[in-house]
Amino acid sequence: MPPNTAKTRTSTGRISDAALRAAKPAAKPYKIAAGNGLYLEVMPSGSKLWRLKYRIGGKENRYAVGAYPDLLLTAAREEAEAARKLVKSGIHPSHQKQLTRIKSGHEQANTFEAIAKEWLALKDWEQVTKDRRLNMLERVVFPAIGKLPVRQIVPAHILDILNKSAKANGPSVAAEAQRSMSGIFELAVSTLWADTDPVYPVRKALPPNKTQHKRPLSSVEIGQLLRDLETHGGNHQTACAFRLMWLTLARPSEVIEAQWSEFDLDAAIWRIPAERMKKRKEHVIPLPLQAVELLRGMHTITGHKVHVFPHRDDKTTPMVTATFRTMLHVLGWSGKYSPHATRTTGSTRLNEMGYSADWIERQLAHEEPNAVRRTYNHADYLADRAKMMQQWADLLDGWKKGENKVTPIKSRAA
Numbered sequence: 001m002p003p004n005t006a007k008t009r010t011s012t013g014r015i016s017d018a019a020l021r022a023a024k025p026a027a028k029p030y031k032i033a034a035g036n037g038l039y040l041e042v043m044p045s046g047s048k049l050w051r052l053k054y055r056i057g058g059k060e061n062r063y064a065v066g067a068y069p070d071l072l073l074t075a076a077r078e079e080a081e082a083a084r085k086l087v088k089s090g091i092h093p094s095h096q097k098q099l100t101r102i103k104s105g106h107e108q109a110n111t112f113e114a115i116a117k118e119w120l121a122l123k124d125w126e127q128v129t130k131d132r133r134l135n136m137l138e139r140v141v142f143p144a145i146g147k148l149p150v151r152q153i154v155p156a157h158i159l160d161i162l163n164k165s166a167k168a169n170g171p172s173v174a175a176e177a178q179r180s181m182s183g184i185f186e187l188a189v190s191t192l193w194a195d196t197d198p199v200y201p202v203r204k205a206l207p208p209n210k211t212q213h214k215r216p217l218s219s220v221e222i223g224q225l226l227r228d229l230e231t232h233g234g235n236h237q238t239a240c241a242f243r244l245m246w247l248t249l250a251r252p253s254e255v256i257e258a259q260w261s262e263f264d265l266d267a268a269i270w271r272i273p274a275e276r277m278k279k280r281k282e283h284v285i286p287l288p289l290q291a292v293e294l295l296r297g298m299h300t301i302t303g304h305k306v307h308v309f310p311h312r313d314d315k316t317t318p319m320v321t322a323t324f325r326t327m328l329h330v331l332g333w334s335g336k337y338s339p340h341a342t343r344t345t346g347s348t349r350l351n352e353m354g355y356s357a358d359w360i361e362r363q364l365a366h367e368e369p370n371a372v373r374r375t376y377n378h379a380d381y382l383a384d385r386a387k388m389m390q391q392w393a394d395l396l397d398g399w400k401k402g403e404n405k406v407t408p409i410k411s412r413a414a
Contacts, residue, residue, distance in 0.1 A: 017073050023048065038080040040068055050076045054087045063093045110193045112153060112184065113137075113146035119184045126278065128253045133180060135322050140165045140177050150185065150194045159202040166206055169325065170334035174206060216348035217337060223399035228331045230400070238323050240298055241309045245339065247291040247393050249346040249363055251278070252339040257318040258308040260299070268292050268386070283365045286386035288393035350392065359385050 015034055023032060025046045032040040037053040050065035065071065065079045083093035116137055120130050137146075144161050145153050158181060166174035181199050188194035217225065226246070229239055245255045254272055262271050270285040277283050287295070298308055307318040324339045343364055350360050359381045 015073065017069075020048070020068060020073060034073065034077065034080075036080065036084070038065070038077060040076075050079070052080045052083055052093070054084065054093075056087060056090060056092065061092065110149060110188075111147055112150050113142050115150055115188050115191075115193060116141075116146075116180075116184045119187045122187070128257070132253070132321055133176075135320050136173065136176055137180060139322060140169060140173060141181060150188045153194075153198055155198045155201045158199050159205055162202065162206050168329075170329060171206070172335070172338060173325065178203065178206075215341065216345040217341065219349070219395075219399045219404045221337075222345065222396065223402060223404070225331075225333065225337065226396065226400040228333070232327065232331050234327055234330060235312075235323075237298070237301070237309050237319065238327050240294055241319070242324060242327065242339075243294060244291060245342055246346075246396060247288055247294070248285050248389070249343050249392075250285060251343070251365075252321045252324060254283075256309060256321050256323075259306055260303060260308055261306075263287075263295060263308075265292050265295055265299075277365060281365075284382060285363070286382060286389055288386075288390045290393045290397065346392065349395075350388065353391075355388050356381070356384070359388055363389065 015032065020032065020040060023040070023042050025042055025044050027044060029041055029043050031051075032042065034040060034050075039051055039053070041049045041051050043049065048068035050068060050071055052063040052065050054061055054063065063083055065076055065083065068076070071079060086093050086096055117134070120134055123130060125133075141161055144164075145157050148157075158178075161181070162174050162178055165177050178199060182197055182203070185194055185197040185199060189197060226243075229242060232239070241255050244250075244258075245252060248255070248270065250270075250272070254276060257276060258270075258272075262273065263269070264271075265287070268287040268289075268291075270287055272283045272285065274280050274282045295308070302308060302310055305315055309319045311317045311319050321339065325334070328334050328337065328339075347360055347364060350363075351357065362381055363385050
């Protein structure tokens, strides 16, 4: 008889972990019964393996429950009892374990980040919009739940993300994160990778975002914003890109992704190619003297690069619009103003000054709905817009100095 087996075999009721631990290997494997078909098999190598003997369809089978001491006696009996319940239903425990392992592997492969990228790929958005949304997810959401299988994400995860993003990035970013996460979970549920949307229970946990990010700023607010920009002490490139946006009223993405090949500084012209424009039509922007001066200064820094405002880490790519939001957060303007409000502000103030709506709409690259008027609008009012934008740039300088008067033009152009 193998050593130390007499005591362990005499009565399953007296088996203890101490006795099992003391069991020594022998020349051949031997078993220590633990009751109801469960036994510990002691191998010559010294390993100790829990086995369960059971029958399905009249045929005897063995199920590997686990190893000792990874599973102590009580835990092994619990595992065996769970396996016996499967047997009563006609299910082989080993088959169920394999199915669970496969399912777990699939869930690990379907992380939140993987499904988020699939969700973005399915969106009928411009690539620049997808890139901006992905950037937000990478900054705000992925660090917390990106690597988790979607089925493991609970409302507490979501609430933590929303609270932190509201404090660090502002209510608009938190709201965007909430909308995005809910959309991603909608896809996960519809493709059976998740059962519920954990965003829904906490959707009202944060106060509603009442900020009117696109409301026009007053001349006083514009002046204060530009003065704050001068004193914030941040990245010079970011400040220049921000100023160029105000001087031209171009979209943030159009400014951020500007390339030196698009500019003729001697002619004071910026030609944004069709592929970079929302309407897929080339847009010509007259540059005021302040913009030309700013760009000549930037050329001494980045003129040897493709982009006017290259990315800090990868100089072959442009900086990202999130840089503006970060700067505004540092300046204390998060929640009060977003870069997209620049165009609304410019349109409002220029209309108040009496400039032609046609000039303003062309400056903003808005499509003329009237086909006949488009036909006769060959020059895009370029000369008129150049004069308008020079006055706009001069007003910005004045507002930054604290001058808050706006002199209307003498007559509205036809």
